[in-house]
Amino acid sequence: MAVMITGGARSGKSDFAERYAMRMAESGIYIATSQSWDDEMTQRIARHRRSREAAAFPWRTIEEPLDIAAILQRLDQEAAEEGSGCQRPAVLVDCLTLWLTNWILKLDAEEDPAAGPTGPGDCQSAKPQGMEAVADELIAAVAAYSGPLLLVTNEVGSGIVPAYPLGRRFRDEAGRLNRRLAAVCEQAFLVVAGFPLDLKTLAFRLEDE
Template identity: 35%
Template sequence: MLTLVLGGARSGKSAWAEALFPEGAEVLYVATARPWPDDHDFAARIQAHQDRRPSQWVTEDRTELVDVLTAPHASNILIDDLGTWLTHVIDEREAWERPRGAVQPVVDKLIAALAASSARIVAVTPEVGMGVIPESAAGRLFRDELGRLNAQVAEVADEVVLVVAGIPLTLKSDN
């Protein structure tokens, strides 16, 4: 089963997603965020996420999500988050100045891996399409690519939930 959890910054999406797994469950937590040198605020955000996780959860700091999903793994996987993963994909492929869709082959592999996995997967992602149009070309590229990625994951997901102010709103449920 695949659940996509969308939400804005500080919406409560990560905490809500974490609570989907029963107490005592073994979970592979795939953390896509990387601390930036001298960015103490971002480091504190990462630390808060780490402190909140149950001790039996295994954390992997990874950006190669397809490898995680196609290799032997835990039966429960939490990915937090797809927006940060996409940022790394764009960076690694030097695609910030390239046309939209330049990272689509990587996204297609992720979508196929998510759809084929037998694990219980919860994927957290930012919802960035409800705000203002970003002023920079890179901001617009990111917003557009993430919007496309979110729509593709939602297509293959069994459940899609939007979290606003800590309150979940189910957008799709195949149960």
Template identity: 55%
Template sequence: MAILITGGARSGKSRFAEQYAARLGSRGIYIATCQPYDEEMKERIRQHMRDRDASGFRWETKEEPLETAALLRKLAMQFTEERREAQAGGRPWTAPPVLLDCLTLWLTNWLLQLEEGKQAGSDPLGEQTGAFIEAVRSYPYPLLLVTNEVGDGIVPEYPLGRRFRDEAGRLNQQLAGICEKVFLVTAGIPVELKSIAFRWDEL
């Protein structure tokens, strides 16, 4: 069960995602994609961790700025084994929700890698996004994905910025297509989009 949560900067989307996850289990896995390039970003990360600790919900943080698809596959295998062991022992078991925050930072990390020429291949970014989308599609347990709406503002001045905007928009569309629910958070107010989406068969 994958859920996509999108919104603008400081819209409240991460807080909503954390609150949603806390209602799905007694503990959670937090996949952080941010890479701290400077002291200001390091302090943001520390504040986010303090906020999560203060919530009372038990998070296990896994920092993975690039190989998120592989991490999702690893977690799926781990939880499947835990479920089998619990069933064999007659014990109750609930998969901990996984929260990935955020997709646009993950995309930024890959774009910077490719810009520096560290990755080879005919379409390495397409390969990475394709692998990630397939990992989300096949993940059998609760999964919350936080992303950003980046196309509502001005057109970026530089080619890399314009590519980022386009790639983020395409990634969001593809994930929205396979996620069970899609929330848009604005000014701290979440709205579930799929339940109110226009459908061609209603025309």
């Protein structure tokens, strides 16, 4: 079962995702997408790593900023080879907004190798067709994944319109990605001030009227 969990910064979405994973399985695989652009991010990554190591729930961490689709395909293949007798771990991807940032930076660097990504504010927008193809691959992998899967993402389009082109591009890409993820996931939660709201249960459907 695939579950999308979204929310604002410090809304409690990652905490909810981890607690939900503990209900779904006896162990977990944590796919971390962060990259260290500065000292603060390095410290943040280390803090999250220590927190998982100290938890009673057994986490196996995979640090992968880009190839999430390939990892999901590999984990599915490994589970198929082990057979149905083994309980699947819950896979938690945290977070897809950082994954999107990593890809935008990578695609921009490929378009202009002399620029090279040094941080989110130093890049131009990625090629639309490149990002679309990457998103297609991820959505297909999520839809095909047969084990428990939790995907953490962010709501970034609820504030002011960004003043610079890359910010507007990123906001639009994130919104499109979240809509596509929610469509292929069995559950979708919005976490607000620590409270998870089940979006698919609460959603109004025009076709039902």
